[in-house]
Each structure stands twice: as C-alpha cells, then as structure tokens.
C-alpha cells in the first residue's frame with residue numbers, strides 16, 4: 075500500500091464509522107457560554123471545573139510585563155526562572171509533597187515520568203481505562219505493560235502476585251477517570267503496592283483542584299502520606315484554568331525527574347510569564363466555596379437526570395457521562411442538543427471502547443442552577459423522541 079492509499083483509507087474508515095473528528099472554533103473566552111463557529115452555545119464539554127479559565131488574565135498580563143514572552147531554552151540550559159521555581163514550590167506546598175517539578179503539559183509529564191522510572195525488565199501495571207498519555211509512557215519505557223480490568227484491584231493483585239519479571243514494578247492509575255468520571259480506590263492500591271514492593275503513580279488531572287480541602291487533590295482527599303502515593307501528577311489546564319503540569323514527590327523523586335525525564339530535559343521551558351501568571355489562579359483554586367458550588371451542581375444534575383431515567387454512570391465528579399452505545403446514536407444525540415444551543419461532546423472509539431460511545435457532560439462551579447436545568451430540559455426533550463438502546 076502506498077502512503078497515499080494508507081492516508082486515504084484511514085480517513086475514509088473514520089468517516090464511514092461515524093468516527094470523524096472535527097474541531098470547533100471559539101471566538102470567545104472559555105466559559106459556560108461561548109461563541110463557537112459563529113453561534114452561541116451553552117457549554118458542557120470543558121474541563122474548566124471551577125470557572126478559572128476565564129480568570130487570571132490580568133495576572134498573566136502583569137507577569138508578561140516583567141518576563142515578556144519566551145523562556146529561551148530548556149530548564150537545564152538557561153530557561154529555568156524564579157517564576158517557574160515559585161510555581162513549583164506553591165504546587166508542592168498545596169499538594170502536600172516535599173517537591174514538585176513543572177512540565178509543559180500533562181501528556182509530557184506522564185510520558186516523562188513513566189519512561190524515566192521504568193525500563194526494560196520492569197513491569198508496568200495500568201488500569202484499562204487509563205489516559206492515553208500513561209499508556210504511551212509505558213510503551214516508551216520498554217518495560218512490560220499489562221492492563222488490569224477497570225478499577226479491579228483483585229485483578230491488579232493477581233497480576234502483582236503472578237509477576238515473574240526480574241525488575242521493579244510500577245502501578246499507574248488515573249484518579250478520576252477522564253471518560254467515566256469515577257474515582258479509583260487509591261488507598262487499597264497503596265496497600266497492595268506496599269505489600270508487593272511496587273511504586274504507585276497517580277494521574278490527578280481531573281482531581282487536582284476538585285478533590286480535597288483547598289483543592290489539594292487525591293492524596294489529600296484520601297488522607298494518604300506522600301510515601302503511600304509517591305508519584306503524583308497534576309495538570310494545570312483543567313481545574314486551574316491554565317496550562318502545564320507537574321509531578322510531585324520526594325526530594326529524590328524530583329531530583330530523578332530532573333536527571334532522567336526526557337520530556338522535561340529536551341524541551342523548551344514554559345514561558346516564565348505563564349508560570350507566574352498562574353499563581354493568581356492557584357490562590358483562587360484554594361477557595362473551598364468553589365468546590366461546594368461544584369458539588370451542588372453535580373448533585374442537582376444527578377438527581378434530575380436520575381428522575382428522567384437517563385443512563386447515568388457511577389460518578390460523583392464533574393464528569394457525568396451518559397452511556398449511549400453506538401457512535402452514530404451518540405453523534406445524533408449530540409447534534410440534537412446542539413440544535414437547542416447546548417454543547418455536549420460525543421465521545422467515541424478509540425477514546426472509549428467499542429460500543430461504549432457516550433455523551434460526556436462536564437459540569438463547572440461556574441454553571442448556574444438555571445443552566446443545569448436548561449441541560450436537563452433539553453435532555454428530557456430529545457430523550458422522548460430518541461430513546462437510547464438497551
């Protein structure tokens with residue numbers, strides 16, 4: 075097959091299977107009400123769980139006055155600034171770890187951390203529904219990768235017991251799963267890891283800012299010590315409403331990342347203004363009133379959706395998917411909501427397993443009660459004319 079044929083065939087398959095992906099263009103700031111492709115939409119697809127993405131602009135502008143645009147280099151050459159360092163210190167303090175190290179994105183943090191920690195001869199155990207970046211990190215590490223059934227700690231334990239690899243074992247999980255919204259049982263995993271001498275790493279992309287007092291994340295939520303959850307990844311593009319990510323851990327863990335995480339070493343440092351500009355949102359994120367409001371909106375949505383008989387999933391997080399099944403039906407439902415000015419994305423394979431296409435509704439503390447009610451009414455309308463399969 076020629077390259078031309080390969081591209082053409084792959085693209086045609088995507089179209090034929092209702093899996094074609096498209097980018098919508100925003101012309102307004104991120105928020106619960108956006109202008110997109112020239113039309114007004116009530117937005118239920120963003121990861122801006124606290125409504126902070128539309129804040130912090132003044133902080134960023136002030137920081138840009140001081141630092142201007144570029145970092146000029148990677149962290150290990152001449153790109154590491156006071157601004158980066160101050161953000162790392164603030165993140166370590168908030169999440170309750172001795173130290174933290176900034177990465178440019180969560181994707182790069184996961185790729186860098188896993189491929190630095192694990193090597194050939196090791197075993198990496200991951201939840202089946204872990205984020206793509208975690209799986210990619212394991213592939214890059216050249217360790218053996220095994221995936222246990224979603225949230226199935228008995229399966230995890232049997233893989234730990236049956237391990238015949240000569241090397242070390244790394245166990246990796248999402249905290250709140252990005253497409254299901256449920257929360258991993260991290261305390262049980264921590265116990266299993268301790269018992270079997272494995273290292274536990276948790277990706278708290280959806281938990282940082284959402285879980286725990288002050289938004290300190292999954293470690294704080296479960297009241298674990300840093301030793302029980304030794305590798306903690308948080309991202310800055312979701313609840314914080316910014317951009318970037320970090321790994322938090324012990325002094326040695328972070329020293330190790332500086333020395334060996336290739337996606338940290340071989341890339342330009344974040345713009346220092348961005349690092350400094352996010353400190354304001356880091357303060358705002360710690361206001362527990364935001365998490366109280368978010369929980370109220372989640373409970374409002376779930377109570378009313380349940381009363382309508384909608385196929386809710388087992389989630390208490392801001393990620394509230396409705397399980398649909400076929401990709402075509404999920405697309406049709408998303409399109410019907412779109413007609414009513416409501417933006418909910420249909421999540422299809424390969425992001426989720428075959429026949430598990432869903433509407434991924436995300437809620438924010440910035441949504442008003444009225445906005446949630448509008449979503450519920452629209453869902454009730456379209457559900458009547460388009461009952462889902464089962």
Ligand SMILES: *Cc1c(COP(=O)(O)O)cnc(C)c1O
Nearest residue numbers: 179180181205252277279309311
């Ligand atoms: C979004 C996400 C990432 C990637 O973070 P970015 O900063 O957007 O690259 C990693 N892990 C999980 C679970 C995520 O949801």
